[in-house]
Amino acid sequence: MRQLTETDRDAIRIAQDPKFARWVEQITAIGGCAHPVHLSGSTTTLDGDSGEIIRHYDTRTEPGERLLVRCRNRRATVCAPCSRLHAGDTFSLVRAGLIGGKDVPATVRHRPRLFVTLTAPSFGPVHSAGDRCRPRRARTECDHGRSLGCGAVHGTTDSQVGQPLCADCYDYTGHVLWHAHAAKLWDRFVIDVRRRLASSAGLVQSRFAQHARLSFARVAEYQKRAAVHVHAVVRLDGPNGPADEPPAWGTAELLIDAVRASARRVLVRTSYNSAVGELALGWGAQIDARPLHIDGDGPDDDAVAAYVAKYVTKGASETGAGTDHPLTDWGDIESAPVSEHVRTLMRTCWRLGGTPEYEPLRLRAWAHTLGYRGHVLTKSRAYSTTYAALRAERAHHMGHADMPAAITERHWRYVGSGHTPGAALIAAGVADDLAESRRLAVEAQQEGGRL
Ligand SMILES: [Zn+2]
Ligand SMILES: [Zn+2]
Ligand SMILES: [Zn+2]
Known part of the structure; x- marks a missing residue:
C-alpha cells in the first residue's frame, strides 16, 4: 500500500471534523476556489420599522469559526x-x-x-511564423551585419517566433x-x-x-x-x-x-x-x-x-x-523565467523608470508587464x-442579497487566506465536480436544442 503523504493526512483530518459537511458546503458555494479569503464576523438584519432581528448570521458556528469567500482572481494559473x-x-x-x-x-x-x-x-524585425522567415524589405542584413531572416519555417508555437532578429536593432x-x-x-x-x-x-x-x-x-x-x-x-x-x-x-x-x-x-x-x-x-x-x-x-x-x-x-x-508579480529589484529581472527578449524589455523598464521625466509612467512598478499598466x-x-452588477445578480440568486427596507449591520474582519494542502486537494475535487456538472448541463441543453 502507498504511504500516506502529509497532504493525505491533512485531508483525512479535515474529513473527520464534525463540521466537515458544512465545510464542503462552503467550498461548494465558492466553487472550489483555490485561494479563498477567510473572514470572521457577523451580519445582523433588522426590520427597518420595529428594529426586530429578522436574520442573524455569525461565523462562530462555522467550521474554524470562519466564512470562506472567493479570491476572485481572473488568472487561470492563480485560481x-x-x-x-x-x-x-x-x-x-x-x-x-x-x-x-x-x-x-x-x-x-x-x-x-x-x-x-x-x-x-x-x-524591429522579428522571427515570423508561417512562410519562410525572411527579410521583409530589400535589405537582407542590418547595420550589425546580422541577417534579417533566419530562413527557417517556424511553427506558430516555436519559441523563436517574435524574438528579434537583431537585439541591437530592436x-x-x-x-x-x-x-x-x-x-x-x-x-x-x-x-x-x-x-x-x-x-x-x-x-x-x-x-x-x-x-x-x-x-x-x-x-x-x-x-x-x-x-x-x-x-x-x-x-x-x-x-x-x-x-x-x-x-x-x-x-x-x-x-x-x-x-x-x-x-x-x-x-x-x-x-x-x-x-x-x-x-x-x-x-x-x-x-x-x-x-x-x-x-x-x-x-x-x-x-x-x-x-x-x-x-x-x-x-x-x-x-x-x-511575470505574475511586480519585480522588486534588478536581481528579480535577472532570475525571472522569461526569454532574453522579455528580460531586455524588463531591464529597459527598470532603466527608464529611474529617469525623472518618466517617473509618472511608473515603469519599475510595471516592469513585470513590460510597462503596460492598463486593465x-x-x-x-x-x-x-458591470462585473459588480453580475456579482450582485449571482448573490441575489443564491439568497445572499439584503432585504429591502431592512437595516443591516455588518462586522467583518480578515483572518487569513488560502488552503492547507489537504483542503486544497478537496477544494480542487469540488471544483472539478462543479466543472463536470456544468459541462453536462451544457450538453443536455444542446441536446434539448437539437430535438
Ligand atoms: Zn479563487
Ligand atoms: Zn526565424
Ligand atoms: Zn542589427
Whole structure:
C-alpha cells in the first residue's frame, strides 16, 4: 500500500471534523476556489420599522469559526475556478453589449457594431511564423551585419517566433514607452473617432454627445513579440446609450471609416528626455475593423464574446511576456523565467523608470508587464452591464442579497487566506465536480436544442 503523504493526512483530518459537511458546503458555494479569503464576523438584519432581528448570521458556528469567500482572481494559473467565473462574467458582459440581456435592450444588435483589432507598431524585425522567415524589405542584413531572416519555417508555437532578429536593432525603448502610453493612445483614439463622426455628420464636435454615443469594451493581448495589441467591440447608439436609436447618419460604414482613419493618425507624445528625445507613438499599420452583422454574415456574436473573454484569464506570464508579480529589484529581472527578449524589455523598464521625466509612467512598478499598466478589460460606461452588477445578480440568486427596507449591520474582519494542502486537494475535487456538472448541463441543453 502507498504511504500516506502529509497532504493525505491533512485531508483525512479535515474529513473527520464534525463540521466537515458544512465545510464542503462552503467550498461548494465558492466553487472550489483555490485561494479563498477567510473572514470572521457577523451580519445582523433588522426590520427597518420595529428594529426586530429578522436574520442573524455569525461565523462562530462555522467550521474554524470562519466564512470562506472567493479570491476572485481572473488568472487561470492563480485560481482556475475563479478564473472560469470571471471569464463567464466577461462573456456575459461583452455579449450583453452585442445582443442585449442583463438590462441591455435586445435592439442593440441592430446598431452599427464593429470588431476592431489594433496593434503596436514595429519595433524591429522579428522571427515570423508561417512562410519562410525572411527579410521583409530589400535589405537582407542590418547595420550589425546580422541577417534579417533566419530562413527557417517556424511553427506558430516555436519559441523563436517574435524574438528579434537583431537585439541591437530592436527599439526596446520605443516598445516599453509605447506600452506605457497604450491606454492613453486608446483614449485619444476614441476621442478622435467621435470627432471624425461629428465632422462627417456636419456637427460641431462639442455637439456629438447630443446626437450619438460611442461605446466599447476592449481587451489587451500580448503578442509573440511581447507587445500588447487590442481587441475591441465598438457600438454606436443614440445620445442616451443602449436604449436609444443612433441618428440616421450613424452607419457601420461611417464608423469603419472613422475607426480606420483615427487608428492611422492618432498619436501620443512622450515627455522629452535628453537620451530618448520626444517620441510620437501611434498604432501599428495592421488595423482590422469589421462590421458585426445581425444576419450572421461575418463573425458570430457569441464567438466574438467568447474570443474577448478568453483573454481576461491570461496574464502577461501565461503568454511568456512577463511575470505574475511586480519585480522588486534588478536581481528579480535577472532570475525571472522569461526569454532574453522579455528580460531586455524588463531591464529597459527598470532603466527608464529611474529617469525623472518618466517617473509618472511608473515603469519599475510595471516592469513585470513590460510597462503596460492598463486593465485587461476596459469598457465605456454605457457599453453594457458591470462585473459588480453580475456579482450582485449571482448573490441575489443564491439568497445572499439584503432585504429591502431592512437595516443591516455588518462586522467583518480578515483572518487569513488560502488552503492547507489537504483542503486544497478537496477544494480542487469540488471544483472539478462543479466543472463536470456544468459541462453536462451544457450538453443536455444542446441536446434539448437539437430535438
Ligand atoms: Zn479563487
Ligand atoms: Zn526565424
Ligand atoms: Zn542589427
